[in-house]
Amino acid sequence: MDKLRPSFLRDRLTWLTYALAAFFSYLQAAIGPLMLFLRNELQISYTIAGLHFSAFALGLILAGFISVRITQSLGRKGVLWGSAAGMAIAAGLLALSYQVSLTIASTFLMGLLGALLQITIQAIISDWHLTDRAIAFTEMNVAASLSASLVPLLIGSFSQTALGWRSALWVAAIALIFIFWQGQRIAIPNLETIADKTSTNQKLPFSFWLYWTVMFFGVSIEYCLFYWGADFLESVVGLIRSDAASTMSLYVLSGFIGRIVGSRLTRTIKSESLLLSAIAISAIGFPLFWLASIPSLSILGLLIAGFGVANFYPLILSAAISTVPNQSDAATARLSIATGTAVFTAPFLLGWIADQITLRRAFGLVIVLLITIAFISQFANHSNRHR
Numbered sequence: 318m319d320k321l322r323p324s325f326l327r328d329r330l331t332w333l334t335y336a337l338a339a340f341f342s343y344l345q346a347a348i349g350p351l352m353l354f355l356r357n358e359l360q361i362s363y364t365i366a367g368l369h370f371s372a373f374a375l376g377l378i379l380a381g382f383i384s385v386r387i388t389q390s391l392g393r394k395g396v397l398w399g400s401a402a403g404m405a406i407a408a409g410l411l412a413l414s415y416q417v418s419l420t421i422a423s424t425f426l427m428g429l430l431g432a433l434l435q436i437t438i439q440a441i442i443s444d445w446h447l448t449d450r451a452i453a454f455t456e457m458n459v460a461a462s463l464s465a466s467l468v469p470l471l472i473g474s475f476s477q478t479a480l481g482w483r484s485a486l487w488v489a490a491i492a493l494i495f496i497f498w499q500g501q502r503i504a505i506p507n508l509e510t511i512a513d514k515t516s517t518n519q520k521l522p523f524s525f526w527l528y529w530t531v532m533f534f535g536v537s538i539e540y541c542l543f544y545w546g547a548d549f550l551e552s553v554v555g556l557i558r559s560d561a562a563s564t565m566s567l568y569v570l571s572g573f574i575g576r577i578v579g580s581r582l583t584r585t586i587k588s589e590s591l592l593l594s595a596i597a598i599s600a601i602g603f604p605l606f607w608l609a610s611i612p613s614l615s616i617l618g619l620l621i622a623g624f625g626v627a628n629f630y631p632l633i634l635s636a637a638i639s640t641v642p643n644q645s646d647a648a649t650a651r652l653s654i655a656t657g658t659a660v661f662t663a664p665f666l667l668g669w670i671a672d673q674i675t676l677r678r679a680f681g682l683v684i685v686l687l688i689t690i691a692f693i694s695q696f697a698n699h700s701n702r703h704r
Contacts, residue, residue, distance in 0.1 A: 342461035376428020377657025394505035403430035443645040451588040451635035455580035527697035528637035535629035537663035544664040572627030598625030
Protein backbone atom coordinates (compact mmCIF):
# COMPACT_ATOMS: atom_id res chain seq x y z
CA MET A 318 0.00 0.00 0.00
CA ASP A 319 1.29 3.44 -0.91
CA LYS A 320 1.83 5.15 2.43
CA LEU A 321 3.06 8.51 1.12
CA ARG A 322 0.88 10.75 -1.06
CA PRO A 323 2.25 14.25 -1.75
CA SER A 324 -1.08 15.39 -3.19
CA PHE A 325 -4.56 14.04 -3.69
CA LEU A 326 -4.60 11.61 -6.60
CA ARG A 327 -7.66 10.16 -8.30
CA ASP A 328 -6.12 6.91 -9.50
CA ARG A 329 -7.97 3.89 -10.89
CA LEU A 330 -8.73 2.52 -7.44
CA THR A 331 -10.25 5.85 -6.40
CA TRP A 332 -12.48 5.99 -9.48
CA LEU A 333 -13.53 2.39 -8.84
CA THR A 334 -14.65 3.20 -5.30
CA TYR A 335 -16.54 6.25 -6.58
CA ALA A 336 -18.32 4.13 -9.20
CA LEU A 337 -19.29 1.45 -6.68
CA ALA A 338 -20.47 4.11 -4.21
CA ALA A 339 -22.69 5.52 -6.98
CA PHE A 340 -24.02 2.00 -7.65
CA PHE A 341 -24.91 1.56 -3.97
CA SER A 342 -26.48 4.99 -3.71
CA TYR A 343 -28.62 4.39 -6.81
CA LEU A 344 -30.19 1.25 -5.36
CA GLN A 345 -30.54 2.76 -1.89
CA ALA A 346 -32.35 5.78 -3.32
CA ALA A 347 -34.60 3.60 -5.51
CA ILE A 348 -36.61 2.21 -2.59
CA GLY A 349 -38.42 5.48 -1.91
CA PRO A 350 -39.60 6.38 -5.45
CA LEU A 351 -40.56 2.81 -6.38
CA MET A 352 -42.73 2.42 -3.27
CA LEU A 353 -45.47 4.49 -4.91
CA PHE A 354 -45.75 1.92 -7.72
CA LEU A 355 -45.25 -1.09 -5.45
CA ARG A 356 -48.04 0.02 -3.11
CA ASN A 357 -50.38 0.40 -6.04
CA GLU A 358 -49.53 -2.98 -7.58
CA LEU A 359 -49.64 -5.00 -4.37
CA GLN A 360 -52.39 -2.94 -2.70
CA ILE A 361 -50.47 -2.53 0.55
CA SER A 362 -50.89 0.06 3.31
CA TYR A 363 -48.45 2.80 4.31
CA THR A 364 -47.50 0.71 7.33
CA ILE A 365 -46.55 -2.31 5.23
CA ALA A 366 -44.75 -0.07 2.78
CA GLY A 367 -42.79 1.38 5.70
CA LEU A 368 -41.59 -2.10 6.63
CA HIS A 369 -39.48 -2.05 3.48
CA PHE A 370 -37.53 0.94 4.78
CA SER A 371 -37.21 -0.72 8.18
CA ALA A 372 -35.94 -3.92 6.57
CA PHE A 373 -33.29 -1.99 4.65
CA ALA A 374 -32.19 -0.22 7.84
CA LEU A 375 -31.98 -3.52 9.72
CA GLY A 376 -29.69 -4.80 6.99
CA LEU A 377 -27.41 -1.79 7.58
CA ILE A 378 -27.31 -2.51 11.31
CA LEU A 379 -26.60 -6.23 10.93
CA ALA A 380 -23.79 -5.57 8.46
CA GLY A 381 -22.07 -3.42 11.07
CA PHE A 382 -21.84 -6.42 13.41
CA ILE A 383 -20.60 -9.00 10.92
CA SER A 384 -18.51 -7.12 8.35
CA VAL A 385 -15.16 -7.32 10.16
CA ARG A 386 -15.28 -11.10 10.45
CA ILE A 387 -16.37 -11.47 6.84
CA THR A 388 -13.58 -9.18 5.65
CA GLN A 389 -11.00 -11.10 7.66
CA SER A 390 -12.22 -14.34 6.04
CA LEU A 391 -12.71 -13.23 2.42
CA GLY A 392 -10.45 -10.19 2.15
CA ARG A 393 -11.56 -6.81 0.96
CA LYS A 394 -11.58 -7.75 -2.72
CA GLY A 395 -13.86 -10.72 -2.10
CA VAL A 396 -16.24 -8.67 0.03
CA LEU A 397 -16.17 -5.73 -2.40
CA TRP A 398 -17.21 -7.67 -5.50
CA GLY A 399 -19.26 -10.29 -3.66
CA SER A 400 -21.43 -7.74 -1.84
CA ALA A 401 -21.85 -5.63 -4.99
CA ALA A 402 -23.02 -8.67 -6.94
CA GLY A 403 -25.24 -9.73 -4.03
CA MET A 404 -26.89 -6.31 -3.84
CA ALA A 405 -27.57 -6.41 -7.59
CA ILE A 406 -29.10 -9.89 -7.25
CA ALA A 407 -31.27 -8.72 -4.34
CA ALA A 408 -32.46 -5.78 -6.46
CA GLY A 409 -33.24 -8.22 -9.25
CA LEU A 410 -35.24 -10.33 -6.79
CA LEU A 411 -37.20 -7.19 -5.83
CA ALA A 412 -37.88 -6.52 -9.50
CA LEU A 413 -39.21 -10.06 -9.97
CA SER A 414 -41.24 -10.23 -6.73
CA TYR A 415 -45.01 -9.82 -6.59
CA GLN A 416 -45.49 -10.90 -2.97
CA VAL A 417 -44.98 -8.62 0.02
CA SER A 418 -42.90 -11.15 1.93
CA LEU A 419 -40.46 -11.37 -0.99
CA THR A 420 -40.24 -7.62 -1.54
CA ILE A 421 -39.48 -7.02 2.14
CA ALA A 422 -36.90 -9.82 2.15
CA SER A 423 -35.33 -8.32 -0.98
CA THR A 424 -34.96 -4.89 0.58
CA PHE A 425 -33.43 -6.45 3.70
CA LEU A 426 -30.82 -8.21 1.55
CA MET A 427 -30.19 -4.98 -0.36
CA GLY A 428 -29.53 -3.22 2.95
CA LEU A 429 -27.31 -5.99 4.33
CA LEU A 430 -25.19 -6.56 1.20
CA GLY A 431 -25.19 -2.89 0.27
CA ALA A 432 -23.89 -1.96 3.72
CA LEU A 433 -21.08 -4.54 3.42
CA LEU A 434 -20.17 -2.91 0.11
CA GLN A 435 -20.29 0.60 1.55
CA ILE A 436 -18.25 -0.35 4.63
CA THR A 437 -15.56 -1.91 2.43
CA ILE A 438 -15.46 1.08 0.08
CA GLN A 439 -15.03 3.48 2.99
CA ALA A 440 -12.28 1.37 4.57
CA ILE A 441 -10.41 1.20 1.26
CA ILE A 442 -10.67 4.96 0.72
CA SER A 443 -9.54 5.66 4.28
CA ASP A 444 -6.43 3.50 4.01
CA TRP A 445 -5.58 4.53 0.46
CA HIS A 446 -5.83 8.29 0.89
CA LEU A 447 -4.86 8.59 4.56
CA THR A 448 -4.83 12.30 5.49
CA ASP A 449 -6.66 13.12 2.25
CA ARG A 450 -9.56 10.83 3.14
CA ALA A 451 -11.89 13.78 3.77
CA ILE A 452 -11.43 14.93 0.17
CA ALA A 453 -12.12 11.42 -1.13
CA PHE A 454 -15.16 10.95 1.12
CA THR A 455 -16.78 14.21 0.04
CA GLU A 456 -16.06 13.53 -3.64
CA MET A 457 -17.44 10.02 -3.25
CA ASN A 458 -20.64 11.46 -1.82
CA VAL A 459 -20.90 13.90 -4.73
CA ALA A 460 -20.86 10.89 -7.07
CA ALA A 461 -23.42 9.12 -4.86
CA SER A 462 -25.72 12.17 -4.84
CA LEU A 463 -25.55 12.48 -8.62
CA SER A 464 -26.38 8.81 -9.04
CA ALA A 465 -29.27 8.99 -6.56
CA SER A 466 -30.73 11.99 -8.35
CA LEU A 467 -31.21 9.88 -11.49
CA VAL A 468 -33.44 7.33 -9.76
CA PRO A 469 -36.79 9.19 -9.67
CA LEU A 470 -36.31 10.26 -13.29
CA LEU A 471 -35.58 6.73 -14.52
CA ILE A 472 -38.34 5.07 -12.48
CA GLY A 473 -40.86 7.62 -13.73
CA SER A 474 -39.68 7.32 -17.32
CA PHE A 475 -39.69 3.52 -17.38
CA SER A 476 -43.14 3.45 -15.78
CA GLN A 477 -44.52 5.16 -18.88
CA THR A 478 -43.14 2.50 -21.22
CA ALA A 479 -43.88 -1.16 -21.84
CA LEU A 480 -40.74 -2.06 -19.88
CA GLY A 481 -42.30 -0.85 -16.61
CA TRP A 482 -40.80 0.84 -13.56
CA ARG A 483 -39.04 -2.34 -12.45
CA SER A 484 -36.63 -1.97 -15.36
CA ALA A 485 -34.95 0.89 -13.49
CA LEU A 486 -33.57 -1.73 -11.08
CA TRP A 487 -32.00 -3.67 -13.94
CA VAL A 488 -30.10 -0.52 -14.94
CA ALA A 489 -28.01 -0.92 -11.78
CA ALA A 490 -27.15 -4.53 -12.66
CA ILE A 491 -26.06 -3.49 -16.15
CA ALA A 492 -23.95 -0.69 -14.67
CA LEU A 493 -22.28 -3.13 -12.26
CA ILE A 494 -21.32 -5.44 -15.12
CA PHE A 495 -19.60 -2.51 -16.81
CA ILE A 496 -17.88 -1.48 -13.55
CA PHE A 497 -16.64 -5.04 -13.01
CA TRP A 498 -15.38 -5.25 -16.59
CA GLN A 499 -13.36 -2.08 -16.09
CA GLY A 500 -12.22 -2.66 -12.50
CA GLN A 501 -11.75 -6.39 -11.90
CA ARG A 502 -7.97 -6.22 -12.36
CA ILE A 503 -7.45 -3.25 -10.06
CA ALA A 504 -5.56 -4.30 -6.93
CA ILE A 505 -7.61 -3.91 -3.76
CA PRO A 506 -5.46 -3.10 -0.66
CA ASN A 507 -5.94 -5.27 2.41
CA LEU A 508 -4.74 -4.92 5.98
CA GLU A 509 -1.39 -6.44 5.22
CA THR A 510 0.83 -6.09 8.27
CA ILE A 511 0.62 -7.92 11.57
CA ALA A 512 0.40 -4.54 13.31
CA ASP A 513 -2.61 -3.60 11.21
CA LYS A 514 -4.34 -6.91 11.84
CA THR A 515 -3.69 -6.64 15.55
CA SER A 516 -5.07 -3.11 15.66
CA THR A 517 -8.45 -4.25 14.33
CA ASN A 518 -8.94 -6.27 17.51
CA GLN A 519 -8.23 -3.32 19.81
CA LYS A 520 -10.98 -1.35 21.46
CA LEU A 521 -12.09 1.78 19.69
CA PRO A 522 -11.28 4.92 21.71
CA PHE A 523 -13.75 7.20 23.48
CA SER A 524 -13.26 9.95 20.87
CA PHE A 525 -14.42 7.54 18.15
CA TRP A 526 -17.61 6.75 20.05
CA LEU A 527 -18.29 10.47 20.41
CA TYR A 528 -18.18 10.79 16.63
CA TRP A 529 -20.30 7.62 16.40
CA THR A 530 -22.93 9.47 18.42
CA VAL A 531 -22.56 12.50 16.16
CA MET A 532 -23.10 10.23 13.15
CA PHE A 533 -26.31 8.87 14.68
CA PHE A 534 -27.73 12.36 15.27
CA GLY A 535 -26.46 13.71 11.93
CA VAL A 536 -28.08 10.95 9.88
CA SER A 537 -31.24 11.30 12.00
CA ILE A 538 -31.50 14.96 10.98
CA GLU A 539 -30.86 14.16 7.32
CA TYR A 540 -33.52 11.47 7.11
CA CYS A 541 -36.12 13.38 9.12
CA LEU A 542 -35.90 16.19 6.57
CA PHE A 543 -35.76 13.82 3.60
CA TYR A 544 -38.67 11.60 4.66
CA TRP A 545 -41.00 14.27 6.06
CA GLY A 546 -39.97 17.42 4.18
CA ALA A 547 -42.55 17.04 1.41
CA ASP A 548 -45.35 16.39 3.91
CA PHE A 549 -44.35 19.49 5.86
CA LEU A 550 -44.34 21.62 2.71
CA GLU A 551 -47.81 20.39 1.80
CA SER A 552 -49.61 20.26 5.14
CA VAL A 553 -47.89 23.12 7.00
CA VAL A 554 -46.41 25.47 4.40
CA GLY A 555 -49.42 25.07 2.12
CA LEU A 556 -47.90 23.96 -1.19
CA ILE A 557 -49.87 21.66 -3.47
CA ARG A 558 -48.57 18.09 -3.54
CA SER A 559 -46.80 18.31 -6.90
CA ASP A 560 -45.02 21.52 -5.90
CA ALA A 561 -44.02 20.00 -2.56
CA ALA A 562 -42.47 17.01 -4.35
CA SER A 563 -40.66 19.27 -6.82
CA THR A 564 -39.28 21.38 -3.98
CA MET A 565 -37.75 18.30 -2.40
CA SER A 566 -35.91 17.75 -5.69
CA LEU A 567 -34.45 21.23 -5.16
CA TYR A 568 -33.51 20.14 -1.64
CA VAL A 569 -31.54 17.22 -3.12
CA LEU A 570 -29.93 19.60 -5.62
CA SER A 571 -28.95 21.94 -2.79
CA GLY A 572 -27.28 19.04 -1.00
CA PHE A 573 -25.46 18.07 -4.19
CA ILE A 574 -24.06 21.59 -4.52
CA GLY A 575 -23.19 21.58 -0.82
CA ARG A 576 -21.12 18.43 -1.23
CA ILE A 577 -19.27 19.87 -4.22
CA VAL A 578 -18.37 22.95 -2.17
CA GLY A 579 -17.47 20.73 0.78
CA SER A 580 -15.17 18.59 -1.36
CA ARG A 581 -13.23 21.71 -2.37
CA LEU A 582 -13.00 23.10 1.15
CA THR A 583 -11.65 19.83 2.60
CA ARG A 584 -8.44 20.48 0.70
CA THR A 585 -7.59 23.40 2.99
CA ILE A 586 -9.80 23.04 6.08
CA LYS A 587 -9.93 20.12 8.51
CA SER A 588 -13.11 18.06 8.40
CA GLU A 589 -13.71 18.65 12.13
CA SER A 590 -13.87 22.43 11.57
CA LEU A 591 -15.97 22.06 8.43
CA LEU A 592 -18.43 19.89 10.33
CA LEU A 593 -19.09 22.69 12.83
CA SER A 594 -19.59 25.09 9.91
CA ALA A 595 -22.06 22.69 8.28
CA ILE A 596 -23.99 22.42 11.54
CA ALA A 597 -24.07 26.22 11.82
CA ILE A 598 -25.41 26.58 8.26
CA SER A 599 -28.09 23.99 8.98
CA ALA A 600 -28.99 25.77 12.23
CA ILE A 601 -29.53 28.97 10.24
CA GLY A 602 -31.61 27.36 7.51
CA PHE A 603 -33.82 24.98 9.45
CA PRO A 604 -35.59 27.50 11.74
CA LEU A 605 -36.42 29.57 8.65
CA PHE A 606 -37.91 26.48 7.00
CA TRP A 607 -39.72 25.49 10.19
CA LEU A 608 -41.14 28.82 11.36
CA ALA A 609 -41.49 31.08 8.31
CA SER A 610 -45.06 32.05 7.47
CA ILE A 611 -44.19 32.87 3.84
CA PRO A 612 -43.71 29.81 1.58
CA SER A 613 -40.78 31.31 -0.33
CA LEU A 614 -38.88 31.91 2.92
CA SER A 615 -39.67 28.41 4.15
CA ILE A 616 -38.33 26.93 0.91
CA LEU A 617 -35.21 29.11 1.15
CA GLY A 618 -34.64 27.83 4.67
CA LEU A 619 -34.98 24.23 3.49
CA LEU A 620 -32.39 24.77 0.75
CA ILE A 621 -29.95 26.40 3.18
CA ALA A 622 -30.42 23.53 5.63
CA GLY A 623 -29.92 20.99 2.85
CA PHE A 624 -26.67 22.68 1.83
CA GLY A 625 -25.29 22.09 5.32
CA VAL A 626 -26.88 18.74 6.19
CA ALA A 627 -25.54 17.08 3.02
CA ASN A 628 -22.00 17.39 4.34
CA PHE A 629 -22.73 15.80 7.72
CA TYR A 630 -22.12 12.20 6.63
CA PRO A 631 -18.78 12.52 4.77
CA LEU A 632 -17.31 14.94 7.31
CA ILE A 633 -18.34 12.88 10.35
CA LEU A 634 -17.07 9.75 8.61
CA SER A 635 -13.68 11.34 8.01
CA ALA A 636 -13.44 12.74 11.55
CA ALA A 637 -14.41 9.42 13.13
CA ILE A 638 -11.92 7.36 11.14
CA SER A 639 -9.15 9.87 11.85
CA THR A 640 -9.34 8.77 15.50
CA VAL A 641 -8.46 5.18 14.51
CA PRO A 642 -6.60 5.27 11.15
CA ASN A 643 -5.35 1.67 11.57
CA GLN A 644 -8.80 0.29 12.37
CA SER A 645 -10.73 1.45 9.32
CA ASP A 646 -12.59 -1.84 8.82
CA ALA A 647 -13.85 -1.92 12.41
CA ALA A 648 -14.58 1.82 12.44
CA THR A 649 -16.65 1.86 9.24
CA ALA A 650 -18.52 -1.23 10.42
CA ARG A 651 -19.53 0.39 13.70
CA LEU A 652 -20.51 3.59 11.91
CA SER A 653 -22.85 1.52 9.74
CA ILE A 654 -24.68 0.54 12.94
CA ALA A 655 -25.11 4.23 13.81
CA THR A 656 -26.41 4.99 10.32
CA GLY A 657 -28.83 2.06 10.23
CA THR A 658 -30.15 2.79 13.72
CA ALA A 659 -30.76 6.43 12.80
CA VAL A 660 -32.60 5.53 9.59
CA PHE A 661 -34.65 2.95 11.48
CA THR A 662 -35.68 5.12 14.42
CA ALA A 663 -35.59 8.87 13.70
CA PRO A 664 -38.18 9.25 10.90
CA PHE A 665 -40.51 6.85 12.73
CA LEU A 666 -40.13 8.81 15.96
CA LEU A 667 -40.85 12.12 14.26
CA GLY A 668 -43.93 10.63 12.56
CA TRP A 669 -45.19 9.23 15.85
CA ILE A 670 -44.75 12.60 17.55
CA ALA A 671 -46.62 14.26 14.66
CA ASP A 672 -49.55 11.91 15.27
CA GLN A 673 -49.61 12.97 18.93
CA ILE A 674 -49.34 16.73 18.39
CA THR A 675 -48.83 18.29 14.94
CA LEU A 676 -46.20 17.94 12.23
CA ARG A 677 -45.00 21.51 12.77
CA ARG A 678 -44.46 20.91 16.48
CA ALA A 679 -42.96 17.49 15.82
CA PHE A 680 -40.28 19.10 13.67
CA GLY A 681 -39.03 20.71 16.86
CA LEU A 682 -37.23 17.38 17.28
CA VAL A 683 -34.82 18.50 14.57
CA ILE A 684 -33.92 21.61 16.57
CA VAL A 685 -33.13 19.41 19.57
CA LEU A 686 -30.98 17.18 17.36
CA LEU A 687 -29.10 20.15 15.89
CA ILE A 688 -28.30 21.54 19.34
CA THR A 689 -27.21 18.09 20.53
CA ILE A 690 -24.99 17.42 17.53
CA ALA A 691 -23.32 20.84 17.88
CA PHE A 692 -22.36 20.23 21.52
CA ILE A 693 -21.21 16.64 21.00
CA SER A 694 -19.20 17.57 17.88
CA GLN A 695 -17.39 20.29 19.81
CA PHE A 696 -16.69 17.85 22.65
CA ALA A 697 -15.53 15.17 20.19
CA ASN A 698 -13.15 17.59 18.47
CA HIS A 699 -11.73 18.67 21.84
CA SER A 700 -11.34 15.07 22.99
CA ASN A 701 -9.62 14.01 19.76
CA ARG A 702 -7.15 16.94 19.87
CA HIS A 703 -6.12 16.07 23.43
CA ARG A 704 -5.86 12.38 22.54
